[in-house]
Amino acid sequence: MEPFQSLPFLLLYGSAIAIAIASADSSHSLLRMRIAPAGVGGAADGLFCDSWRLSVETNNAGYWRTIPPKCLEIVATYVNGDRYLSDSDIIAVDCLSFAETVRIVGDKKDVWVFDIDETLLSNVPYYSVHGFVSEAFNETSFDEWVALARASALPASLRLYDQLLGLGFQIVLLTARSENQRNATEKNLLLAGYHSWERIILRQTSDFGKPAVSYKSERRATLEAEGFRIHGNSGDQWSDLLGMPMADRSFKLPNPMYYIK
Numbered sequence: 001m002e003p004f005q006s007l008p009f010l011l012l013y014g015s016a017i018a019i020a021i022a023s024a025d026s027s028h029s030l031l032r033m034r035i036a037p038a039g040v041g042g043a044a045d046g047l048f049c050d051s052w053r054l055s056v057e058t059n060n061a062g063y064w065r066t067i068p069p070k071c072l073e074i075v076a077t078y079v080n081g082d083r084y085l086s087d088s089d090i091i092a093v094d095c096l097s098f099a100e101t102v103r104i105v106g107d108k109k110d111v112w113v114f115d116i117d118e119t120l121l122s123n124v125p126y127y128s129v130h131g132f133v134s135e136a137f138n139e140t141s142f143d144e145w146v147a148l149a150r151a152s153a154l155p156a157s158l159r160l161y162d163q164l165l166g167l168g169f170q171i172v173l174l175t176a177r178s179e180n181q182r183n184a185t186e187k188n189l190l191l192a193g194y195h196s197w198e199r200i201i202l203r204q205t206s207d208f209g210k211p212a213v214s215y216k217s218e219r220r221a222t223l224e225a226e227g228f229r230i231h232g233n234s235g236d237q238w239s240d241l242l243g244m245p246m247a248d249r250s251f252k253l254p255n256p257m258y259y260i261k
């Protein structure tokens with residue numbers, strides 16, 4: 001059962017409406033909107049789910065495990081629609097604006113780091129048939145999907161990728177996929193149109209059980225120790241971007257489907 005549809009919640013919702021009606025103060029209507037349960041009306045859910053998305057994208061929400069049930073359809077529509085493409089597009093434009101200000105030394109040490117899943121490649125076809133992680137994440141079936149090498153490029157990321165290569169950046173791919181998925185990952189990237197990366201860093205056995213934020217920061221530290229200058233970093237997870245050392249600029253791509261610590 002959806003928790004938002006429980007009886008106490010409906011009662012609470014009822015009193016919130018009463019408060020909102022009793023008061024002309026618009027903050028009370030905000031309260032009413034925030035706790036409006038599923039089935040009340042498309043517009044109210046749309047507003048709630050837009051705000052929920054903003055909260056998770058900004059990391060104000062912190063860790064979250066599942067999409068609010070009443071937002072499932074809205075998230076599905078978002079990741080399959082023009083809004084996702086447009087959001088990603090604007091971010092890629094922001095990345096390029098910054099990238100164009102970077103002085104490329106020419107010693108092949110100027111780096112842009114990309115995450116792979118939901119950054120360069122889209123797994124929306126997988127998540128669309130697996131309930132958008134409203135079901136528990138199934139690593140076995142996800143690995144089967146990875147092995148198919150059938151994920152498509154996020155169009156804005158592919159365009160940015162080529163533009164960065166054109167500007168003279170070295171591209172490093174830093175992914176939580178594991179080393180034994182290297183072949184499938186390379187195959188998929190090439191099929192999707194990516195090429196000429198400096199390297200792909202994948203999780204080793206010694207990284208298993210490590211939070212993504214530690215694994216990824218450690219690898220950025222290794223890159224810096226090798227003399228690379230990490231100017232930009234693009235990822236759909238905060239754990240792609242946070243932790244020291246950080247890129248000069250970090251760019252968060254949208255992902256309302258899941259949160260990785």
Ligand SMILES: *[C@@H]1O[C@H](CO)[C@@H](O)[C@H](O)[C@H]1NC(C)=O
Nearest residue numbers: 136137138139140141142144
């Ligand atoms: C996870 O996926 C595998 C492979 O598709 C499947 O055999 C297994 O039943 C799934 N596990 C659960 C808990 O759904």
Ligand SMILES: *[C@@H]1O[C@H](CO)[C@@H](O)[C@H](O)[C@H]1NC(C)=O
Nearest residue numbers: 179180181182183184186187
């Ligand atoms: C990956 O591909 C290389 C050559 O293309 C091959 O030698 C190697 O066995 C493959 N590894 C796996 C795990 O399939």
